[in-house]
Amino acid sequence: MNRPNRRRATWIGLGIAGMVVIALAAGAAWLLSLPPATTPAAPPAIAESERAATLSALKPPKRPRPVIAIVGINDATETTDYLMPYGILRRADIGEVAALATQPGPVKLYPALRVEPDATIAQFDAQHPQGADYVLVPAMSRDDDPTVLQWIRGQAAKGATVIGICAGAKVVAAAGLLDGKRATTHWYYLNDLLEKHPTVRHVPDRRIVVDGRVATTTGISASMPMTLTLIEAVAGRDRAEAVARDLGLPHWDARHDSDAFTFTRPFALTAMGNTMAFWNRERLGIALRPGVDEVSLALVADAWSRTYRSQAISFAAQPGPIQTRNGIRLLPEQVGKDWDGERTIALTAEPHPAKALDAALNGIGQRYGTRTEALVAMQLEYPGEHGRTETRTTSMQ
Incomplete structure (x- = not known):
């Protein structure tokens, strides 16, 4: 493997795959040393x-x-x-x-x-x-x-x-x-x-x-x-x-709960389990169409490709660039008219792109379980309830 490809391989999944290997080598002691999942706090308002x-x-x-x-x-x-x-x-x-x-x-x-x-x-x-x-x-x-x-x-x-x-x-x-x-x-x-x-x-x-x-x-x-x-x-x-x-974002600012984002025991166990189940991995298609909203598309494709159970693949009926709503040109990763309907990611009809990530995380939770949903939210450093397993309301703020 040449140097650029080796660097890219180590970068995959924010480096978490490498941490999984360390966990397997170190065993239970390493896992037990990790903290449990934390409950995000409500950060104070910005002055x-x-x-x-x-x-x-x-x-x-x-x-x-x-x-x-x-x-x-x-x-x-x-x-x-x-x-x-x-x-x-x-x-x-x-x-x-x-x-x-x-x-x-x-x-x-x-x-x-x-x-x-x-x-x-x-x-x-x-x-x-x-x-x-x-x-x-x-x-x-x-x-x-x-x-x-x-x-x-x-x-x-x-x-x-x-x-x-x-x-x-x-x-x-x-x-x-x-x-x-x-x-x-x-x-x-x-x-x-x-x-x-x-x-x-x-x-x-x-x-x-x-x-x-x-x-x-x-x-x-x-x-x-x-x-x-x-x-x-x-x-x-x-x-x-x-x-x-x-x-679709009611408010935004710089507030953040840094303590809610760390390498926790549930995070490590989920990454390990999903990585080890290599036989149970899916390629999920996203159809590219002219005028697609690039913000919604990016959030959805990014989220579904961070589960360690699935990879989002863009496809289109014809080769060549497809222009998005705001002018960037997407190149399909696979050319073909059809994709298995059960393995197709449908972009939400929700007109507000900020809601697209919530919809994707909910879909991930339904397909792979709430721990995988939380795993993806943690990688995206997404504040809100998707980082926990018992509730479902989030905010981009």
Whole structure:
């Protein structure tokens, strides 16, 4: 296995498969050392002074109508981190939004979907020699890709605000932009981030942390409140609230219960059990159709591909790109008219994309059990009741 493929393999499932191997080797003592599941607490409200400071720091640094670049590497960039900000920002119509790749060709998203980016970083630089106003950095299969690190540094030097989504904070840190700064990241990668970059000052109980012209977020689902916060900073509260209503999100802010997200005993046992049942794994099809909502699609495909029991596969009747509601081009992973109806994931008819993840998690719970539902919610760092097994009401806030 060559080096990029080996790196990608170790990244699969947020590294949890590797932890399963450790658990099998260490045995019961290791499992017993893990804490039981925790009950999420209701975090206190964010002070108005803190909220105002966050919005002030995120104001457009260059243009009233900003240029926003979402960058990914071609071989593995996180699905929701890449697609959700794109779809929401395009809905908001607050600036020019471009989905970029470091090299020509499609971007293979992880754990599901494949897209045709708007441009390469070289093409973007030729079109925007003054640089972007904002650069969004999703989680990637490797933190040390020299091309993306050099480009992020260059954009920061031109005055861009750099936003690390989820474990994209590790990429931002590797570019040297988090040295001595306050930050956060996905719970699973926090220790790794702090070990490699000891001057980073972790801020607990916040989904969004802004320090100067650099922002970071907690896990995958945090890209929605982060994007709405950015919309508010650029275009005002009324515009952000209108987009939030369109998404089906009544309110959002930076509050977070960090203690609710950790490697617990139920989490480990479920990951182990689902991984070991390799004979009982499914490929579930998602039909790609023109005009599909990319936010709903990303959330659903991401969730169903994190069960260790299933993998979401996009399919279409014909080869070639299929344009989503807000203009990104999806490339089907399989071409064919039909898929076994019992193994098809139907995107919900619910018009509000924020509800799509709830529907997907409920479906996962019904198909594989509530422990697998909680396993997926924990990977997505999704606050609310899906992290527990006895109730079913969640919130993206």
